Amino acid sequence: MTAYPVDMTVTPEVETFFDPATWTFTHVVKDPNSDACAVVDSVMDIDYAAGRITYDNADRVIAYIREKGLKLEWLLETHVHADHLSAAPYIQEALGGKIGIGEKITVVQDTFGKIFNEGTEFQRDGSQFDALFKDGDTFMIGTMQGFAMHTPGHTPACMTHVIGNAAFVGDTLFMPDGGSARADFPGGDAGTLYDSIQKVLALPDEMRVFMCHDYGPNGRDIEYLTSVGEEKRHNIHVGQGKTREDFIKFRTERDATLDVPRLILPSLQVNMRAGEIPTDKDGRPMLKLPINQL
Numbered sequence: 437m438t439a440y441p442v443d444m445t446v447t448p449e450v451e452t453f454f455d456p457a458t459w460t461f462t463h464v465v466k467d468p469n470s471d472a473c474a475v476v477d478s479v480m481d482i483d484y485a486a487g488r489i490t491y492d493n494a495d496r497v498i499a500y501i502r503e504k505g506l507k508l509e510w511l512l513e514t515h516v517h518a519d520h521l522s523a524a525p526y527i528q529e530a531l532g533g534k535i536g537i538g539e540k541i542t543v544v545q546d547t548f549g550k551i552f553n554e555g556t557e558f559q560r561d562g563s564q565f566d567a568l569f570k571d572g573d574t575f576m577i578g579t580m581q582g583f584a585m586h587t588p589g590h591t592p593a594c595m596t597h598v599i600g601n602a603a604f605v606g607d608t609l610f611m612p613d614g615g616s617a618r619a620d621f622p623g624g625d626a627g628t629l630y631d632s633i634q635k636v637l638a639l640p641d642e643m644r645v646f647m648c649h650d651y652g653p654n655g656r657d658i659e660y661l662t663s664v665g666e667e668k669r670h671n672i673h674v675g676q677g678k679t680r681e682d683f684i685k686f687r688t689e690r691d692a693t694l695d696v697p698r699l700i701l702p703s704l705q706v707n708m709r710a711g712e713i714p715t716d717k718d719g720r721p722m723l724k725l726p727i728n729q730l
């Protein structure tokens with residue numbers, strides 16, 4: 437097992453934004469010792485029925501970073517999201533920074549390049565991104581060192597980004613009462629997800645765990661922050677020593693009942709291009725609707 441450079445002595449300052457349309461959290465992660473920051477999992481707004489793209493969520497994040505006088509160094513994606521569109525290129529255009537994702541993005545590009553019948557002009561080598569992280573790769577945000585931990589299962593390219601005592605787990609874990617995300621997308625796997633969750637739970641108990649989503653189960657208010665210790669003790673899908681077999685059985689049965697996410701088709705086409713909207717042969721922004729492919 438990879439030995440990860442965990443450093444619990446560094447406490448990044450985290451400002452969290454919530455998009456109620458897609459139940460997504462965007463985190464601005466600031467180095468306590470400099471003005472450097474990173475944005476984890478941004479959101480571009482879409483009215484799918486109208487084919488209309490807007491930037492209210494991204495503009496809020498940009499305004500916050502400008503107001504605080506921060507320097508944006510990274511736009512980190514935990515994975516290729518299937519439920520919202522990334523605004524990383526829009527924020528990058530305004531503030532700079534590098535867009536980073538897991539190196540297994542190439543697997544996702546290969547799978548969905550076929551489903552969307554993309555031509556040869558769609559590169560499947562991850563070159564749309566500025567950085568492709570391997571398991572254990574490190575990156576700097578000002579004076580803070582972060583690292584990427586490969587946590588596949590929900591998708592093949594899922595990464596948990598660990599920065600000081602803060603872990604950004606994407607969809608690998610939800611709040612303890614939310615459990616875990618589905619593992620039935622192309623390239624997903626319930627057993628692999630269980631193994632990845634164990635990697636997260638092997639981090640120190642005091643590690644803060646920041647959500648990518650929360651749906652407020654059982655009518656409680658939306659929450660975005662827990663800890664490894666809390667997940668170990670209380671997670672309804674993997675806590676209290678539930679076995680891999682229990683998890684696979686439960687996850688597979690549950691996933692069979694779930695609807696296809698409302699925004700999966702636009703999300704994948706945009707997010708597999710690092711957040712760029714594809715264009716047609718005349719260069720106009722255009723999305724496809726593949727029939728009976730999912």
Ligand SMILES: [Fe+2]
Nearest residue numbers: 516517518607
């Ligand atoms: Fe996801």
